[in-house]
Amino acid sequence: MITPPYLQKGDTVALLATARKNIDDNLKPTIDLLHSWGLEAVVGSTIGLDYHQLAGTDEQRAADFQKQMDNPNIKAIWCVRGGYGTVRMLDLLDFTKFKQHPKWIIGFSDVTVLHNHLNTMGYKSIHGIMPVTVPRATPDAVSSLKASLFGEPISYSISPTPMNRLGSATGELVGGNLSILYSLLGSPSAIDCRDKILFIEDLDEYLYHIDRMMMNLRRNGCIENLKGIIIGGMTSMKDNEVPWGKNALEIIDDVTKKYNIPVIFNFPAGHIRDNRALVMGNIVTMEVTATGSTLTFKK
Numbered sequence: 001m002i003t004p005p006y007l008q009k010g011d012t013v014a015l016l017a018t019a020r021k022n023i024d025d026n027l028k029p030t031i032d033l034l035h036s037w038g039l040e041a042v043v044g045s046t047i048g049l050d051y052h053q054l055a056g057t058d059e060q061r062a063a064d065f066q067k068q069m070d071n072p073n074i075k076a077i078w079c080v081r082g083g084y085g086t087v088r089m090l091d092l093l094d095f096t097k098f099k100q101h102p103k104w105i106i107g108f109s110d111v112t113v114l115h116n117h118l119n120t121m122g123y124k125s126i127h128g129i130m131p132v133t134v135p136r137a138t139p140d141a142v143s144s145l146k147a148s149l150f151g152e153p154i155s156y157s158i159s160p161t162p163m164n165r166l167g168s169a170t171g172e173l174v175g176g177n178l179s180i181l182y183s184l185l186g187s188p189s190a191i192d193c194r195d196k197i198l199f200i201e202d203l204d205e206y207l208y209h210i211d212r213m214m215m216n217l218r219r220n221g222c223i224e225n226l227k228g229i230i231i232g233g234m235t236s237m238k239d240n241e242v243p244w245g246k247n248a249l250e251i252i253d254d255v256t257k258k259y260n261i262p263v264i265f266n267f268p269a270g271h272i273r274d275n276r277a278l279v280m281g282n283i284v285t286m287e288v289t290a291t292g293s294t295l296t297f298k299k
Helices: 028-036 058-070 086-090 096-100 109-121 131-136 139-150 178-184 207-219 248-256
Strands: 012-016 040-043 074-079 104-107 125-127 155-158 167-177 196-203 228-235 278-280 283-289 292-297
Touching (some): 012 028, 012 058, 028 040, 058 096, 086 109, 086 178, 104 109, 104 139, 109 125, 109 167, 109 178, 109 278, 125 139, 167 228, 178 207
Parallel strands (some): 012 040, 074 104, 104 125, 196 228
Antiparallel strands (some): 155 292, 283 292
């Protein structure tokens, strides 16, 4: 996997929208944060555009992203928010200049589309907080993004959870939002699960949807080929009038329990305040013991 150049003081980060519109004046905390890191910020043309739910038409969002990708002075692209819509502009993009001058793509949720597409191309990216979540993010979430962007060592220690499955594994980290992973299966942007460590998280889904998506991953041969699984926040889950009978973590445990691989539950990443940065495509080592878990990123 190709690692884009790490940031240095004086570098410029572009803020833009690939999915849901961002029409509020809410980017000052993020711009101030970038300045405190010694970085400059450029606000893309999609900020403020209002096309129903989206930040402009597919063509407008793709044009803004393309402009920032093709500009050699832009060293990272930070997607301001998720929602839905990134996949609609994906096939309008030309990654020719990106391959000549790779840069960090940052975000989570719907930005999983880009993480997975970049992974199939052989490039790392950063799953982490977004500008609209900066004000409510924990200090650890913010500092982990800075460490990832500047190439500092990254290692997380997590308290034990009774559902964890013990063991250790080393492999390439892939994944992101479960609903997005599910929606990309069968497309050119679908990840290859063989010998990978899969991270998943989700928000605002019905419990039976979680079961359906996990069953699809299993029936597609993804789970049986993994070296390990990391489950982040399963936030604001919904149930039907007749209960499904298991919560989200129990569903994932039920679908994956026959595989002899380590599993970390309740990892601090996803639609939660403590959304730690994950360098997707990086080689990581996960150690799961009775006293806690660690996730270490190889330099």
